Each structure stands twice: as C-alpha cells, then as structure tokens.
Amino acid sequence: MAWVQLRLNSTSEKAEKISDFLAEIGAVSVTFMDSQDTPIFEPLPGETRLWGNTDVVALFDAETEMALILTALRNSNLLSPNFAYKIEQIEDKDWEREWMDNFHPMQFGQRLWICPSWREVPDKTAVNVMLDPGLAFGTGTHPTTALCLEWLDGLDLNGKTVIDFGCGSGILAIAALKLGAKNAIGIDIDPQAILASRNNAEQNGVADRLQLFLSDDKPMDLKADVVVANILAGPLKELYPVISQLVKPQGDLGLSGILATQASSVCDVYQQKFVLDPVIEREEWCRITGKLA
Numbered sequence: 001m002a003w004v005q006l007r008l009n010s011t012s013e014k015a016e017k018i019s020d021f022l023a024e025i026g027a028v029s030v031t032f033m034d035s036q037d038t039p040i041f042e043p044l045p046g047e048t049r050l051w052g053n054t055d056v057v058a059l060f061d062a063e064t065e066m067a068l069i070l071t072a073l074r075n076s077n078l079l080s081p082n083f084a085y086k087i088e089q090i091e092d093k094d095w096e097r098e099w100m101d102n103f104h105p106m107q108f109g110q111r112l113w114i115c116p117s118w119r120e121v122p123d124k125t126a127v128n129v130m131l132d133p134g135l136a137f138g139t140g141t142h143p144t145t146a147l148c149l150e151w152l153d154g155l156d157l158n159g160k161t162v163i164d165f166g167c168g169s170g171i172l173a174i175a176a177l178k179l180g181a182k183n184a185i186g187i188d189i190d191p192q193a194i195l196a197s198r199n200n201a202e203q204n205g206v207a208d209r210l211q212l213f214l215s216d217d218k219p220m221d222l223k224a225d226v227v228v229a230n231i232l233a234g235p236l237k238e239l240y241p242v243i244s245q246l247v248k249p250q251g252d253l254g255l256s257g258i259l260a261t262q263a264s265s266v267c268d269v270y271q272q273k274f275v276l277d278p279v280i281e282r283e284e285w286c287r288i289t290g291k292l293a
Ligand SMILES: C[S@@+](CC[C@H](N)C(=O)[O-])C[C@H]1O[C@@H](n2cnc3c(N)ncnc32)[C@H](O)[C@@H]1O
Pocket: 042, 136, 137, 138, 139, 140, 144, 145, 148, 164, 165, 166, 167, 168, 169, 170, 171, 172, 187, 188, 189, 190, 193, 215, 230, 231, 235, 257
C-alpha cells in the first residue's frame, strides 16, 4: 500500500492538539520530528518531551483527498491561516526488511563486537554480544554507548565486579561480563530497562552473573571495581554522591551521556575524588574516565 505524507511545522505547545485533530480526520499515524535537529537525549519514563520547534508528520492512505484535509486544518484554528505544509507520496516498502538490512555488526575497541541476531557473526573468536534493538536505550549506534564500550574493551575486567548505572538495554553490563568480568550489576529508573537487560543477558548466556535493580531498590552497600554510567550531565552531577560511593578504592569510573560543552562542569564535580584522564570526544558527545584516588 502507498501513502501520502503531510508535514506541518508547529510548536511543542500545539503539536499534540494538531496530532489529535489529524487522527480524527483520518491520519493512520502521526509522529513528531525536530524541525532544527536539537537533541533530546533521554526523556524520563512515560514522559513525551517535544522540541520548541516541532514538525508534525502525518500519514494518510494514498486515496485520501488531501485538499479536504487541508481545508479541515484551515477551519480548525489550530494553525495560522497561511500555514506552511509539504505533501509527499511515500512509496511502499518492506520497512522491517529495510531497517534490518541497515543494522550491521559493529566493532568496539580491539576485542568487542555487538551483533544483531539475524546477522552472521564476523569474527567467531572475538567477544560477541548478540543484541537486537528493543524499547530500552543502548544498541551501540549512539556515540555515548560506543565510547563506553571502547573504554570497557580497553580495561582488564578479569575477575572484576562492574556496575552499569543507567543500564538501558544492559549492553554495557553484558559486554563487561563477556569481556571477563566476574559479575555485573545493572541499575535503572525505568522498569522497561530492567526487563530488556534481563532478556538480553539471557540471550547472551550471562544472566546468572547479572543482578538488576530499580534505582530505589538497590542495596545501600553496593561497591564495584568498575562503575560505568551513561546518563546525562545533569543527573551525573546530581548523582555524584551516589555514583562516587559505588566505586571501590583504586576502582575505575567511566561517565558518558555528556555533551562536549558540558565536560568541564562534570569534571569539576568528579575530580574532587577521582584522578581523571583526558576527556575523549565523539561527534558532539564525550566520555570522562578516571580512578578513585
Ligand atoms: C542513555 S541511556 C544508556 C543506556 C546504556 N547504558 C547505554 O550506554 O547505551 C541512559 C539510561 O539511564 C537511565 N537513567 C536515567 N536517569 C537515571 C537515574 N537517575 N538513575 C538510574 N538510571 C537512570 C535511563 O532510564 C536509561 O535507560
């Protein structure tokens, strides 16, 4: 089946009302897109955060009389009378097939690969984490995850305990276990992340070495040789008392989810207790690592 796509520019305040209206008049799907490529890295569970300048993109089936849709929009008072819009024909494709074709095994550092389950493993002797994209964050395609995976690959994790704070899909904890860690602990505020991490750990045969906790339920006395937290600069600074307490003496800390422009403010907080390495940047993101003094 072919589709017609209507794209309208709007604001975060009006986008949801326009979306509801488009659904009422026949749109089969409505999505929101950033008009100016402003990153919203990570909404809280259940939160829909929109950009100040939001495009509303609606799909209609190809038979829809788009002139009637535009008239209905004009009469709705939801947009200015001369609102700008773009209408495009969308050719039908096997979307799932196309998306699967675009997801390939990726190498991180020297030893580690993340492979989708439907692909051939490129190097059977490597450390291979099998991971399919799901509802929780973390496939390796985001620069912050990649920076953490490369850091873990470069550590000697044999026999060590690793905490993955903000575990999402569990990708970092599972990679650490496959790289030799004795056990790992994943912590997240989102129940979906706990579920995804458990499933992914089972798929990789490491579930018996991974403990998972919602943030509020984590034991008070947790400590690990290596702590990695890929969250965001704001929470990382707020969580400094919690995260720094999780690291054993001489232990390693890796932080990401930080925009390069925010690195110095995060370093200022963590260098109170950690001897920090040079900051590593990737695209507009960065990674901060160090050892507990
Ligand atoms: C950017 S994702 C990182 C996922 C994965 N570790 C990776 O590196 O790809 C951040 C994760 O941190 C979780 N998170 C955000 N704030 C948190 C907090 N205060 N405590 C624990 N987890 C948090 C989110 O639910 C999300 O799953």
